[in-house]
Amino acid sequence: MFKIIAAVIRRDLKLAMRRQADIVSAVFFFIIVVSLFPLGIGPEPDLLRKLAPGVLWVAALLATMLSLPRLFADDHRDGTLEQLALAPHPLGLVVTGKVIAHWLVSGLPLALIAPVLGLQFDLSAEALVVLTGAILLGTPALSGIGAIGAALTLGLRGGGVLLSLLVLPLYIPVLIFGAGAVDATVSGLGGEGHLSLLAALTFASLGFAPWASAAALKIALE
Amino acid sequence: MKDRFNLYRFASPATFYPLAGAMIPYFVAVSAVFGLAGLYLGMLVAPTDFQQGEGYRIIFIHVPASWMSMFIYLVMAGWAAIGLAFNTRLSGMMAQALAPTGALMAFLSLWTGALWGKPMWGAWWVWDARLTSELILLFLYIGYMALTAAIDDQRRADKAGGLLLLVGVVNVPIIYFSVKWWNTLHQGSSVNLTKSSMAETMLWGMLLMAMCFWMYSIAVALMRVRTIMLERERHTDWVKAELAGDQQ
Amino acid sequence: MIHWNSFADFLAMGGYGFYVWGSFGLTALIMIVEPIVVARNRKTTIARLKRQLRAETRNTAE
Numbered sequence: 331m332f333k334i335i336a337a338v339i340r341r342d343l344k345l346a347m348r349r350q351a352d353i354v355s356a357v358f359f360f361i362i363v364v365s366l367f368p369l370g371i372g373p374e375p376d377l378l379r380k381l382a383p384g385v386l387w388v389a390a391l392l393a394t395m396l397s398l399p400r401l402f403a404d405d406h407r408d409g410t411l412e413q414l415a416l417a418p419h420p421l422g423l424v425v426t427g428k429v430i431a432h433w434l435v436s437g438l439p440l441a442l443i444a445p446v447l448g449l450q451f452d453l454s455a456e457a458l459v460v461l462t463g464a465i466l467l468g469t470p471a472l473s474g475i476g477a478i479g480a481a482l483t484l485g486l487r488g489g490g491v492l493l494s495l496l497v498l499p500l501y502i503p504v505l506i507f508g509a510g511a512v513d514a515t516v517s518g519l520g521g522e523g524h525l526s527l528l529a530a531l532t533f534a535s536l537g538f539a540p541w542a543s544a545a546a547l548k549i550a551l552e
Numbered sequence: 553m554k555d556r557f558n559l560y561r562f563a564s565p566a567t568f569y570p571l572a573g574a575m576i577p578y579f580v581a582v583s584a585v586f587g588l589a590g591l592y593l594g595m596l597v598a599p600t601d602f603q604q605g606e607g608y609r610i611i612f613i614h615v616p617a618s619w620m621s622m623f624i625y626l627v628m629a630g631w632a633a634i635g636l637a638f639n640t641r642l643s644g645m646m647a648q649a650l651a652p653t654g655a656l657m658a659f660l661s662l663w664t665g666a667l668w669g670k671p672m673w674g675a676w677w678v679w680d681a682r683l684t685s686e687l688i689l690l691f692l693y694i695g696y697m698a699l700t701a702a703i704d705d706q707r708r709a710d711k712a713g714g715l716l717l718l719v720g721v722v723n724v725p726i727i728y729f730s731v732k733w734w735n736t737l738h739q740g741s742s743v744n745l746t747k748s749s750m751a752e753t754m755l756w757g758m759l760l761m762a763m764c765f766w767m768y769s770i771a772v773a774l775m776r777v778r779t780i781m782l783e784r785e786r787h788t789d790w791v792k793a794e795l796a797g798d799q800q
Numbered sequence: 801m802i803h804w805n806s807f808a809d810f811l812a813m814g815g816y817g818f819y820v821w822g823s824f825g826l827t828a829l830i831m832i833v834e835p836i837v838v839a840r841n842r843k844t845t846i847a848r849l850k851r852q853l854r855a856e857t858r859n860t861a862e
Contacts, residue, residue: 478715478719482699482712482716483699483702486702486703487702488702492699495691495694495695495698496695496699496716498691499691499692499695500719502684502688506684542718546715549708549711549715550708550712552708595810596801596803596804596810597801597803598803599803600803600814605814605815605816606813606816607813607814607815609813609816609820610819610820613823613824613827614823617827653834656834660826660827660830663823663826664826667819667820667822667823668819671816671819768831772834772835772838775838775839776838776841779841779842782846782849786849786852786853791849792853795846795850795853
């Protein structure tokens with residue numbers, strides 16, 4: 331089972347490396363969106379510190395949304411996806427590999443950049459650590475849940491906007507617990523509760539989402 | 553071939569269409585009766601609330617709308633499961649017929665909740681667990697309607713929409729149990745199967761209004777599904793006969 | 801049996817009139833408009849389908 335997932339991950343990463351511009355532009359989108367908020371709200375440090383977790387998380391959600399269509403669309407366009415669906419391996423495992431590969435090139439870079447951006451908002455070191463950890467922990471869930479949306483909207487016109495409409499409501503719990511973990515740390519209550527729930531969401535979505543996505547792909551490919 | 557009454561006959565659009573048409577007036581009438589009874593008890597007879605004054609009477613809309621928003625979603629998810637498992641056409645049509653009514657119920661729940669919250673809590677909106685998850689429910693309804701509208705192939709639309717409904721169904725128990733699991737501003741449950749903490753007239757007014765909303769939702773959904781059936785099955789003989797005979 | 805002393809009291813709802821009638825008002829509006837919209841949709845669809853049917857039979861007859 332792991333061989334299939336590893337093979338898919340290796341393939342998707344290789345393909346992603348040929349289009350590094352996509353990855354880099356998603357990261358730059360994240361940076362720009364986060365930087366827009368202090369410009370729009372004003373430079374007052376207390377306000378920025380309070381808003382930072384939410385702002386960073388919303389930006390991470392939006393940056394992930396941007397990269398989701400790529401998950402299946404490229405393979406769909408050249409017929410690879412149909413071949414993968416017809417292959418003897420369970421499509422759910424293939425999707426698991428794609429989701430992990432997607433996270434490696436979208437969620438992981440965001441988590442690595444986030445502490446640097448958090449400095450712009452004058453977050454304490456402790457808050458930065460929790461923020462990075464939360465984004466690391468929560469972005470796999472974003473990739474997993476996003477895969478369901480990407481599969482449902484495969485090949486549809488107006489795909490990107492429709493995808494956002496479907497997926498963002500499902501992202502809300504991740505947002506709430508992810509930002510809440512940092513807020514709780516800053517206010518002294520401790521973010522463990524939020525982080526545990528976040529971990530639960532990630533594991534649940536990684537366990538469940540690939541199979542829902544596979545079912546959605548089969549519907550889309552009929 | 554069985555001679556006795558077979559319920560599966562009505563899984564065919566051709567037989568369900570006239571049945572639905574015949575049922576609609578009854579559901580409308582029953583809904584009106586429940587509504588009048590509920591409004592009489594709730595608005596004219598029920599006493600003033602000790603803590604909330606007369607403002608509590610919004611409950612006669614808010615609770616029925618909230619219950620219906622959750623219930624309709626569950627029914628839609630049920631149809632989705634049946635459609636995905638048995639590949640039936642009518643289940644997909646029923647799910648699509650229910651969606652707009654469910655979305656309106658969710659919106660009404662949020663609207664009346666805000667109008668109730670402003671005088672009672674001092675705020676039109678708070679981001680507590682129950683309100684947030686009801687808002688997510690509204691988004692799920694809208695997402696379902698957007699997805700099914702964007703897919704031209706109706707069978708694919710039914711299945712994709714159905715899958716979306718099933719993915720989101722976990723939200724409904726969250727709404728329901730949110731007041732138990734989290735420290736929320738929203739009032740905890742005051743009605744369950746064996747007892748309630750409300751005055752009798754208030755309780756009965758609320759239950760009658762809930763029945764009114766339920767019958768109304770069924771009536772509107774049946775109206776809508778008939779139009780959907782005509783559209784989807786327009787190449788069949790029974791629809792052509794229906795259109796030929798229809799003088800509207 | 802009836803709780804209210806006067807119609808004015810009933811409308812005022814103990815000061816909460818705006819909120820209570822705002823709720824009941826929107827509900828009434830929805831429950832009137834929704835069925836009308838559904839009925840109108842039905843009429844338009846039937847008209848369109850009839851038109852398409854006529855066009856198709858004309859095409860196949862030619």
